[in-house]
Amino acid sequence: MESLNLLFDGFADALTPINLLWVVVGAVLGTAVGVLPGLGSAMAVALLLPVTFSLDPTAAFIMFAGVYFGGLFGDSTSGILLNTPGNSSAIASSIEGHKLAKDGRAAKALATAAIGAFIGGLLATTVVVFFAPVLAQMATLFGPAEYFALAAFAFLAISAVVSDSMIKGLAALGIGLALSVVGVDGPSGTSRFTLGLPQLFDGISIIVITVGLLALGEVISVASRIHRDPNHSQIRPSGRPWLRPSEFKKALPAWLRGAGFGLPFGVIPAGGSEVPTFLAYGTEKKLAQRNGDTDFGTTGSIKGLAAPEAASNATAGTAMGALLALGLPTSATAAIMLAAFQQYGLQPGPLLFERGADLVWPLLASMFIGLVVLLVLNLQFAALWAKLLLIPRHYLYASITVLAMLGVYAISSSTIDLWLLLGIGLLGFVMRRYAFPVAPVLIAVILGPLAETELRRALSVSEGDLGVLVSSPFTITLYIVLAAGLIFSAVQHLRRRKAEAQQQDRELVDA
Amino acid sequence: MSITDKTATRPDTGTGTDGADTNTEPAAPAPKRSFWTGRSELVVVALVLAVAIFLTVGTVTMDVAGDTVPGPKFFPTIICVMLYAVAGVLGFQILRNPARGKEAAADESGPDDTDALDPDADGATPDPKTPEPKTYTDWKTVGILVGSIVAFILLLPIAGWILSAAFLFWMVCFVLGSKRRLFDASLAILFSSAIQLAFNALLGLNLPSGFLEGVL
Incomplete structure (x- = not known):
């Protein structure tokens, strides 16, 4: 029950008027960014990072907690109303959500999504409060080999298992790792790949990379399509955003099942919430078939929306736990939060709970507060948020471009960073154009230095004996799980390719 | 490279x-x-x-x-x-x-890898919305956009934040198909000035003021 006491202290810190203000600011910003199609909380946090330099760390993180969940509350809004999910995690909830909206129940769909996000987030944050300290305790036993195993696991899981194409994921990973080795090498003091430019001695700032990949890359990619793609028509939400008790009763088990899928996935470094949201969606679909539920796939099923929405927020919540306790980011947003911690000289991981307790517990407390604020914001004002979608796209992307430049220039007032930003923006565009996943680049840039340091440390202790990497039960288990995951996904990829090839043959015959 | x-x-x-x-x-x-x-x-x-x-x-x-x-x-x-x-x-x-x-x-078809993990989610990807847009990339738009960013970076030290950011804002609007040139220009100036004010006054971050140095 020690956790509870610490959490109450955290609430005492977080409930000061000024910190409450930051939660609300974060929640509003996060929802706004989430609602806008193509933008997610990862980008919001990346753009806000430089702006928060003048805040004290507690205030900054409290705001980030609001942004973090806010993005998830908002991203289903555009999916439901426009059928353009704001984030890949909202794809599954858009399927039934948009059908509900077309059926004239848009307000109800938005309410179901908001309550689902709330329940998922609430359960996940509760789990984090009780288990993160235990996880952190366990992690104090980790040595260099264990940390390297965790980083390698994160690298391969995010790039090979979760990506659409294994090789594309690995290419993205390699580019990210290459970016991460630029700068002066800590242990030896050697300057690497800096071309003699002193501005690069500290490496390429993570802010430049995330803003370039996520914000500028998105803008360029929108520009490449804007005169090509058709416009989507928006459905105006009407009616009251309340659920009748009977509907609530129907949705409740779906919310809980969804959260159940989401909770474990947050801790696994497997690239965010696409997998759990689709698993949750698939389960509801199967259950609907068994129960003879005709709403599903026709007029839209509340359950089919409730489950993936709860799953995505539950994943996000426990991902925060993994980040705090292990220092291991399991999604792109978590990766940028890690960069934010490092910016303030804090290293998430086991020691954070001892040394940074005055930061961690207010942060966890403000996650709870943020969820309540977000529930109110999204239930009451869902229709208002939908108005954001009426902003002409050119103003939206013009502001994002200018803010991206501002955010990067604010780091060190150097134009070199702006050139880097443009280069990485173009990289982000090329990657989007050819459907390369961006998340492995971010994970590689953030965990790359850790992986390198721990690998070299492990090998220098063992005097070059590679056996040290697989010398403990923990590392062996991790590598076995990883190998199983790789084999499983390779089989799935092959099977799918075969099915596709067969289908093509059939099409050829038909033609 | x-x-x-x-x-x-x-x-x-x-x-x-x-x-x-x-x-x-x-x-x-x-x-x-x-x-x-x-x-x-x-x-x-x-x-x-x-x-x-x-x-x-x-x-x-x-x-x-x-x-x-x-x-x-x-x-x-x-x-x-x-x-x-x-x-x-x-x-x-x-x-x-x-x-x-x-x-x-x-x-941007998004990750459909999840279908692989859940065979039951087939046909789940929401795609009925796209009635076959043209396929290739619009290089003209991309070229002008990238050119404007290059111009912005080169202009920033000379012309200062307000003018160069307003220029960038206006160019992005223009390239993405805005028709209201004059309104965009005033909006752009307003936006960049607001940022300059907020940053210099509230956060103490110095954005270059360029040749407007003495005027501002």
């Missing part, structure tokens, strides 16, 4: 295009069926190879300080090997299976 490489040379060349752009051009006029049709993805292979070569050169010519074992060349070497392998496999895949017609343009 690595990112660092690019930026180092760009101010000299003074253009916004870099390797990634010029390499893709052969793919832009898609109607003709050339070797590049459906194979423009080879740009990515070139990019990965360029990064790998840059890392190799950098690793070989590195002045190693200190005598830590494994040294600073150790990790980059692993990355190089990985990048060459990835470039090879990727290139092979693209040459053997060029993207066909529509699929060449399936830019």
Whole structure:
């Protein structure tokens, strides 16, 4: 029950008027960014990072907690109303959500999504409060080999298992790792790949990379399509955003099942919430078939929306736990939060709970507060948020471009960073154009230095004996799980390719 | 070509295009069926190879300080090997299976990998919305956008934040199809001035004021 006491202290810190203000600011910003199609909380946090330099760390993180969940509350809004999910995690909830909206129940769909996000987030944050300290305790036993195993696991899981194409994921990973080795090498003091430019001695700032990949890359990619793609028509939400008790009763088990899928996935470094949201969606679909539920796939099923929405927020919540306790980011947003911690000289991981307790517990407390604020914001004002979608796209992307430049220039007032930003923006565009996943680049840039340091440390202790990497039960288990995951996904990829090839043959015959 | 490489040379060349752009051009006029049709993805292979070569050169010519074992060349070497392998496999895949017609343009179809994990979610990807947009990339729009950003970066130290940011804002609006030129211009000035004010006054961050220095 020690956790509870610490959490109450955290609430005492977080409930000061000024910190409450930051939660609300974060929640509003996060929802706004989430609602806008193509933008997610990862980008919001990346753009806000430089702006928060003048805040004290507690205030900054409290705001980030609001942004973090806010993005998830908002991203289903555009999916439901426009059928353009704001984030890949909202794809599954858009399927039934948009059908509900077309059926004239848009307000109800938005309410179901908001309550689902709330329940998922609430359960996940509760789990984090009780288990993160235990996880952190366990992690104090980790040595260099264990940390390297965790980083390698994160690298391969995010790039090979979760990506659409294994090789594309690995290419993205390699580019990210290459970016991460630029700068002066800590242990030896050697300057690497800096071309003699002193501005690069500290490496390429993570802010430049995330803003370039996520914000500028998105803008360029929108520009490449804007005169090509058709416009989507928006459905105006009407009616009251309340659920009748009977509907609530129907949705409740779906919310809980969804959260159940989401909770474990947050801790696994497997690239965010696409997998759990689709698993949750698939389960509801199967259950609907068994129960003879005709709403599903026709007029839209509340359950089919409730489950993936709860799953995505539950994943996000426990991902925060993994980040705090292990220092291991399991999604792109978590990766940028890690960069934010490092910016303030804090290293998430086991020691954070001892040394940074005055930061961690207010942060966890403000996650709870943020969820309540977000529930109110999204239930009451869902229709208002939908108005954001009426902003002409050119103003939206013009502001994002200018803010991206501002955010990067604010780091060190150097134009070199702006050139880097443009280069990485173009990289982000090329990657989007050819459907390369961006998340492995971010994970590689953030965990790359850790992986390198721990690998070299492990090998220098063992005097070059590679056996040290697989010398403990923990590392062996991790590598076995990883190998199983790789084999499983390779089989799935092959099977799918075969099915596709067969289908093509059939099409050829038909033609 | 690595990112660092690019930026180092760009101010000299003074253009916004870099390797990634010029390499893709052969793919832009898609109607003709050339070797590049459906194979423009080879740009990515070139990019990965360029990064790998840059890392190799950098690793070989590195002045190693200190005598830590494994040294600073150790990790980059692993990355190089990985990048060459990835470039090879990727290139092979693209040459053997060029993207066909529509699929060449399936830019942002999102991850449908999840279908693989849940066979029951088939047909789940929300795609009935797209009635076959044109496939190839709109290079004109991208070119003007990138050009404006280059101009912004060059202008920033000379013209100051307010003017150059307003210019960038206006250009992005224009290139993305806004028709209200005058309104956009006033909005752009308002936006950039608001940022300048907020940053200089509230956060104490100095944005360059350029030749307006004395006036402001």
